[in-house]
Amino acid sequence: MQTSENNIQITNTTQEALTPIQWAEKACEALMAKFEPEQLPPDRFHYHQGVFLSGMEKCRRETNDDKYYTYIKRWVDSQILPDGSIKKYNPEELDDIQPGVLLFNLYEKTGDERYKKALHTLVPLLKAWKTNPSGGFWHKERYPNQMWLDGLYMAGPIATQFGKTFDEAEYFDMMTYQAILMEKHTKDPDTGLLYHGWDETKAAAWADPVTGLAPEFWGRAIGWYPVALLEMFEYLPADHKDKAELTGILQDLLIALIPYQDAATGLWYQVVDKGDMADNWLENSCTALYVHAIAKAVRFGYLDPKYLTYAWKGYQGVIDTLKFDENGHVVIGQICIGTGIGDYAHYIARPTSENDLHGAGAFILMCVEMSLAAQEV
Numbered sequence: 001m002q003t004s005e006n007n008i009q010i011t012n013t014t015q016e017a018l019t020p021i022q023w024a025e026k027a028c029e030a031l032m033a034k035f036e037p038e039q040l041p042p043d044r045f046h047y048h049q050g051v052f053l054s055g056m057e058k059c060r061r062e063t064n065d066d067k068y069y070t071y072i073k074r075w076v077d078s079q080i081l082p083d084g085s086i087k088k089y090n091p092e093e094l095d096d097i098q099p100g101v102l103l104f105n106l107y108e109k110t111g112d113e114r115y116k117k118a119l120h121t122l123v124p125l126l127k128a129w130k131t132n133p134s135g136g137f138w139h140k141e142r143y144p145n146q147m148w149l150d151g152l153y154m155a156g157p158i159a160t161q162f163g164k165t166f167d168e169a170e171y172f173d174m175m176t177y178q179a180i181l182m183e184k185h186t187k188d189p190d191t192g193l194l195y196h197g198w199d200e201t202k203a204a205a206w207a208d209p210v211t212g213l214a215p216e217f218w219g220r221a222i223g224w225y226p227v228a229l230l231e232m233f234e235y236l237p238a239d240h241k242d243k244a245e246l247t248g249i250l251q252d253l254l255i256a257l258i259p260y261q262d263a264a265t266g267l268w269y270q271v272v273d274k275g276d277m278a279d280n281w282l283e284n285s286c287t288a289l290y291v292h293a294i295a296k297a298v299r300f301g302y303l304d305p306k307y308l309t310y311a312w313k314g315y316q317g318v319i320d321t322l323k324f325d326e327n328g329h330v331v332i333g334q335i336c337i338g339t340g341i342g343d344y345a346h347y348i349a350r351p352t353s354e355n356d357l358h359g360a361g362a363f364i365l366m367c368v369e370m371s372l373a374a375q376e377v
Contacts, residue, residue: 023319023322023363025059031052034329037072038078045089046095048338048357049357051098053071053102056072057072057105076115080118083114083117084114084117084121086121094140094154097158101158123158123159132199134181139197144201146204147181147197147199148196148197149221151178152175152229156228156229157228160175160236161231164235172240183225186198191256192252192253192255196222197341200212206343219283219287220336223285223293254293254297257290266320269282270283270347270350283336284334285335285363287366289362289366291311291315291366292370294310295311295369332360336351337356
C-alpha cells in the first residue's frame with residue numbers, strides 16, 4: 001500500500017523472501033545510491049560514517065563483493081591526505097576516533113603507510129585524554145567529566161585492535177578499565193540496565209545531585225556498550241585479567257534487556273524501561289544493536305543459544321517496519337536522530353530519521369550477525 005513520503009510498504013512475501021545478508025546488502029545499496037562515498041555526511045571524520053562503513057565491511061566479508069571495499073576505500077581516501085594526516089576531525093571528541101577502525105583492513109590489504117600513520121595519530125590521543133577524577137574519559141571536550149555509554153564504542157574497539165595489531169598491550173588495560181568503570185557507575189541494581197551517562201562531579205545539568213547519573217535508560221546508548229565489548233573481545237587476549245569480569249558484565253546486561261522487549265512487535269523502546277508510557281515509542285536502531293549483540297554473544301559462547309529466540313524476534317520486528325522507496329531502495333525508519341543526555345521528555349521529543357548513517361549501520365550489523373546465526377542452525 002502507499003504510505004507517506006512516497007514510500008511503499010514492503011509486502012510479507014518480500015520480507016520472507018530475503019535472507020538477513022540480502023537485507024544487509026539492500027541497506028548498503030540504498031545508501032550507496034544516495035551518496036557518493038566522498039559525500040557521506042557530516043563533512044569530517046566521524047562515527048556516523050564509521051559505523052555505517054563498519055557494517056558494510058562486515059557485509060563485504062560475508063559476500064566477498066569488492067564494490068563494498070571500493071566504496072569504503074574511497075571514503076577513507078577522501079579523508080586521509082597523502083601525508084597520512086586526517087583532513088578534518090576533532091581530536092577532543094571520542095566520536096571522531098571511531099572511524100579509524102576502517103584503517104586496519106585497508107592497511108593490511110594495501111600496505112599503504114598513510115593508513116598506519118593515521119592510526120598512529122588517532123589512537124595515541126587516548127594516552128593523554130582528559131579524564132574525570134576516577135580516570136574515566138570525557139566524552140567530548142565541551143562536556144567536562146561526562147562519561148557516556150556511547151564512548152566505549154568510539155574508543156574501545158579501535159584501541160584494542162591497535163593494541164593487538166601493533167603489539168601495544170597498554171591499550172588493553174586502558175580500555176578494559178574504561179568499560180568496567182562505566183558499568184560500575186551507570187548500572188541500576190534494580191533493572192540491570194545502564195543509564196546513558198555519569199558525571200562524577202555532578203556539574204552537568206542532567207546529573208543527579210547525589211549520584212551524578214543521567215535520568216533515563218536511553219535505548220541506543222545502551223546498545224553501543226555490548227556491541228563495543230564484543231568487538232573488544234575479538235582483540236583482547238583471552239587470558240586478560242579483566243576478561244572474566246567483562247564477560248559477566250556483558251551477560252548480565254543482555255539478559256537484563258530481555259524483559260523489556262515489546263511482546264507484540266519484538267522491538268525495544270526509545271526509553272527502554274518505560275514501555276507503559278503512552279508517548280514512548282519503539283525504536284529500530286537500539287533494537288538492531290541489541291539483536292546484534294545477543295546473537296554475537298551466542299556465537300562466541302557467552303550466552304545460551306536459547307537467547308537467539310529473542311534475537312530473531314527483534315530482527316523480524318525491525319524487518320516488519322521496512323519500506324521501499326519509489327526507486328526500489330529499502331527505507332529504514334523509526335531511527336532516533338543523534339541525541340545527547342536529557343530527561344524523559346527530551347528523549348521522547350527527539351525526531352526520527354530514515355536511512356541515516358548510524359541507523360543504517362546498526363541495521364547492517366544486525367543483519368550480518370543474524371546471517372551468521374542462520375548458518376549455525
